[in-house]
Amino acid sequence: MIRLLRELERRLEAAGLPRGEAWDLLGLATGLPRKALFLKLREPPPPGSEARAMALLEKRLSGYPLQYLLGEVEFFGLPLRVEEGVLIPRPETEGLVALALGLPLPPRPRILDVGAGTGAIALALKRHLPEAEVYATEVDPKALALAEENARRLGLPVAFLPASLTGGLRGLDLVVANPPYLPEAYRESAPKELAFENPLALYAGPEGLSVARPLAQEAWEALRAGGFLLLELAPENVHLLAQELRERGWEGVEVLRDLAGRDRYLRARRPPE
Numbered sequence: 001m002i003r004l005l006r007e008l009e010r011r012l013e014a015a016g017l018p019r020g021e022a023w024d025l026l027g028l029a030t031g032l033p034r035k036a037l038f039l040k041l042r043e044p045p046p047p048g049s050e051a052r053a054m055a056l057l058e059k060r061l062s063g064y065p066l067q068y069l070l071g072e073v074e075f076f077g078l079p080l081r082v083e084e085g086v087l088i089p090r091p092e093t094e095g096l097v098a099l100a101l102g103l104p105l106p107p108r109p110r111i112l113d114v115g116a117g118t119g120a121i122a123l124a125l126k127r128h129l130p131e132a133e134v135y136a137t138e139v140d141p142k143a144l145a146l147a148e149e150n151a152r153r154l155g156l157p158v159a160f161l162p163a164s165l166t167g168g169l170r171g172l173d174l175v176v177a178n179p180p181y182l183p184e185a186y187r188e189s190a191p192k193e194l195a196f197e198n199p200l201a202l203y204a205g206p207e208g209l210s211v212a213r214p215l216a217q218e219a220w221e222a223l224r225a226g227g228f229l230l231l232e233l234a235p236e237n238v239h240l241l242a243q244e245l246r247e248r249g250w251e252g253v254e255v256l257r258d259l260a261g262r263d264r265y266l267r268a269r270r271p272p273e
């Protein structure tokens, strides 16, 4: 199998992909966990696995995301199931969760994640704030089912609601979301991996605010006085929405950076009474 592994590494590297993915492809092709692969590296590949490995490689080289091949992704330390049609959770969104955990929330906060996707944000928050009452809305039935499956597998009780935006909830301490936020025009120049993800989870009109803007408007009603709004956005539109929120009377409106140093998050507070 060494020869096959080296071949996979060489082809991945030539395409500008991390060579470490060769282990993942070999694991998928053989059905063997990493440790078993390591021990059997000197043996010939199991029957059929070489052809499977090459087919997986071609798919990967076409830009198909590794996470969809694996059907799993790690988010904020949680193993989450992910599948085609549902957005792959990103490291930027781990930053959003970290910001949420740093907010001065009451002891039993009521939290809403808008647009659950895999359930990443809601589940990570429930894991770290076990006393919280966590809700998540999601309009896509496939994503909703997957989020529920993830909650079940992880034993994290989150109320997933088949609803759009805030779903009419009231009295919340935090509304958090990673809404679709890419400007439509970005689609043409987007990296090819993005083409395999659900465009509804990525793009949001000419400014990328066609979801975030109405979401912020509804969040005002959904939050209690003093409650927080926390959004992940794009460097191209985060300042625009921040300015709009200041004009509408939100307090403490701030733009925060991601780990790559890009303006990425918007934090605001409905004024305390």
Ligand code: GLN
Pocket (backbone or CB within 6 Å): 087, 088, 089, 090, 093, 114, 115, 116, 117, 118, 119, 120, 121, 177, 178, 179, 180, 201, 202
């Ligand atoms: N909340 C989910 C995530 O962060 C899905 C977000 C989306 O589909 N835009 O992964």
